[in-house]
Amino acid sequence: MRVDFYQVSRDPVPEIVALLARNTLKAGERLLVVADRPDLREAIGEALWRAAPADSFLANGQAGDPHAARQPVLLSDRPEPANGARFCVLADGVWREAEGFERTFLVFDEATLGAARACWRMLGERDGLERHFWKQDGGRWIRAA
Template sequence: MQVDFYHLTQLPLERALPRIAERVVAGGGRLLVVAEHEEARQALDRCLWAYAPESFLPHAQAGGPGDARQPVLIAGDIQPTNGARNIALADGLWRDGALAFERAFHFFDDERIVEARQAWRTLGDRGDVSRRYWKQGENGRWEQAA
């Protein structure tokens, strides 16, 4: 399983997450986006509808009758009712339940750097996990740092 750590230093989550979601869906995958707080999930829902005028990224918040059909599902916990094998932890909190997926995207900012470093170290002790650390360069592009 692969875990990609995305350190948000220049672009906010609202600009970074949609691009990842687009790539997952374009590759035929499904994505579960997890955020603990309802306000954050609502903001992510609005963001995915309006992040770019020329694109459409089908998604919904978990709990509706069509969850299983959604390529991108926003939820408060790790319940991939849409059959997702990819998970985005969008609130800066690492959850070990993400290890049940094929790939995890762990987004965090400077407020959550201590927790992200701890998760990085803990996952480094596991032989079944491949880790990558991405940071934003001067031009705002993602650069693999580890």
Template sequence: MQVDFYHLTATPLDRALPQIAAKVVETGARLLIVSARDEQRADLDRLLWTWRPDSFLAHAQAGAGDDALQPVLIASDCTAANAARHIALVDGTWRDDALSFERAFHFFEDDHIRSARDAWRALAGHDGVERRYWKKNDAGRWEQAA
């Protein structure tokens, strides 16, 4: 199980998440996007339709249609009704339920750095969990820092 920590400093979530989601879907995998905040889920729903002028990411909010058919599902909890094996936690809150997925993307901003550090340390004690910390380099590309 791999957990990727993305500290959103130079790149906001609305630019980082669609890139990750597109890469997951391009591999044939499915993604569950989790946020406890209703407004954030609605914003992400709109974003994934318009994030590129020439394309969109097929997706839905949980409960809005046939969840099982969605390559990307936006939900308030870690229930993967679309059978996703990848999960993106986008509200800054780590959830141990994410450990049941093959890969977790934990996005957080500066206001959640303390809880992200706590999650990083706690995951060190879990067998089979590989942790990675990603940050933007001077050229604007994500690079693994830990």
């Protein structure tokens, strides 16, 4: 399993999630996006609809909706991939056990920085887990660890 930590400092979380979703779909994977707050899930859903070029969009839906299993990007309040996703974004900076996923993205900001650092240390003690840390530098992402 691989966990990518994304420290948000410039762009809003929904825009970062849309970028991760676009790259995930380009790789031929499905994505589960997890956030406790309904307003954050709604903002992410709106960002996904606006994220692609003008002639397309990043289709998405909410867990529990009638066609949730068919959605390439599914938004939920828990890490249960009803759409068969192997990639997961934890969009609210809160770690949840996501070991069933091939790759997990933990997106965090200044408010959840302490928890993200504790999570980094905790996951470092696990065998078979690869960690990467990314931060924004101007308009691009650089790998910091």
